[in-house]
Amino acid sequence: MRIRRTVLALSITSCAVFGAVSASAQSLKDPAKWAIDFGVGLSPSINGNVNSGAIGVYQGQTTAVLPNSYGDVYGTGPEFRFGAAYAFNNVSEVRGTFIWQSADADLVRLGDIGPSPLYAQYSDYKTFSFDLGYRRYMPVSVQSQSFRVYAEATIGIADVNRINVEFAAPQSQLIANNTNFYDGTAAFTWSIAAGVLFPIANKVDFNAQLGLRHVGGLAQVDQFVGTGLQDINDNSSRLTFPVIVGVRFRLK
Numbered sequence: 001m002r003i004r005r006t007v008l009a010l011s012i013t014s015c016a017v018f019g020a021v022s023a024s025a026q027s028l029k030d031p032a033k034w035a036i037d038f039g040v041g042l043s044p045s046i047n048g049n050v051n052s053g054a055i056g057v058y059q060g061q062t063t064a065v066l067p068n069s070y071g072d073v074y075g076t077g078p079e080f081r082f083g084a085a086y087a088f089n090n091v092s093e094v095r096g097t098f099i100w101q102s103a104d105a106d107l108v109r110l111g112d113i114g115p116s117p118l119y120a121q122y123s124d125y126k127t128f129s130f131d132l133g134y135r136r137y138m139p140v141s142v143q144s145q146s147f148r149v150y151a152e153a154t155i156g157i158a159d160v161n162r163i164n165v166e167f168a169a170p171q172s173q174l175i176a177n178n179t180n181f182y183d184g185t186a187a188f189t190w191s192i193a194a195g196v197l198f199p200i201a202n203k204v205d206f207n208a209q210l211g212l213r214h215v216g217g218l219a220q221v222d223q224f225v226g227t228g229l230q231d232i233n234d235n236s237s238r239l240t241f242p243v244i245v246g247v248r249f250r251l252k
Contacts, residue, residue: 032087032203032250039081039207039246043101045070046212048238050122050163051110056228059174061114065229068108070238074125077103081244091137097154099129116171122181123164127215129189131156148197153190158215160185178223182233187216193242203250213240 053067083097105122112118133154163182168175193211200206218236221229 032252034251035085035087035093035248036251037081037083037085037095037097037207037246037248039083039209039244041079041081041209041242041244041246042076043079043213043240043242044076045074046239046241049235050074050125050218051232052234052236053111054229054232056224056230058113058224058227058229059176061172063111063113063118063229065111065118065232066109067235068110068120070125073105073108073122074103075106077101077125079242079244081246085135091139093135093137095133095135095152095154097131097133097156099131099158100127101129102126110167113167113169113174114172116169116174119168121166121168124161125163126161127158127187129156129158129215131189131191133191146199149194150197151192151194152211153192156189158187158189160187160215160218163218181221181223182236183219183222185216185219187218187237189213189215191242193244195244197248200247205248205250207244207246207248209242209244211242211244213242214238215240 048070049067050070050073051065051068054065056063079099079101081097081099083095085093085095087093103125105124107119107121110118110120131154133152133156135150135152137148137150160182162180162184165178165181166175167178191211191213193209195207195209197205197207215238218233220233224230224232
């Protein structure tokens with residue numbers, strides 16, 4: 001419910017800005033060579049598990065682990081973007097973007113250990129990424145001069161912070177802290193997106209964008225090697241649906 005309200009608020013804000021600027025937008029026939037961008041948004045998860053299912057032994061007891069998706073554990077956290085772009089011509093540009101994302105974890109049932117349910121409290125999910133990509137605008141001659149529609153594709157690298165976890169099994173009287181459960185990971189990223197730019201002031205544009213973004217899987221859990229549980233990082237790559245709004249400053 002919290003996620004839906006936030007997405008709805010972003011959508012309403014975007015529509016309001018679109019309506020406000022459409023009447024007063026200026027021509028974008030001659031974009032500047034350089035531009036910088038600031039953006040904020042949400043990235044709901046489409047696919048990927050923080051942990052996959054597995055059966056093995058932990059703390060000397062038979063353990064069954066249930067899969068938990070990123071959506072189940074982390075929901076949708078905010079992300080912040082800062083980038084710069086260089087235009088080759090009126091319809092194409094190359095761009096680099098830094099992306100910071102953080103999400104709080106909910107307490108989840110991880111599975112069972114011996115006679116007891118096993119619960120897990122993961123630490124926050126935090127990533128810092130750099131994406132490099134290419135953006136292509138529709139020719140101005142086939143669209144309104146008051147806005148620009150574009151598509152883009154990027155590849156990059158994400159530094160996924162280490163993830164700790166605290167286990168609790170009430171009936172087994174077990175509480176265990178695992179620091180460095182998932183070691184920090186350098187993960188490959190790719191994304192595709194489409195968006196629109198609306199001028200809102202001299203050399204300032206409002207940007208709205210939707211897309212798909214993939215972040216590679218997490219590191220293997222060293223403590224689980226040889227226990228039968230070592231495969232819980234399978235399918236830990238993440239596919240999201242970023243919804244981004246922001247501003248773009250066109251430079252000379």
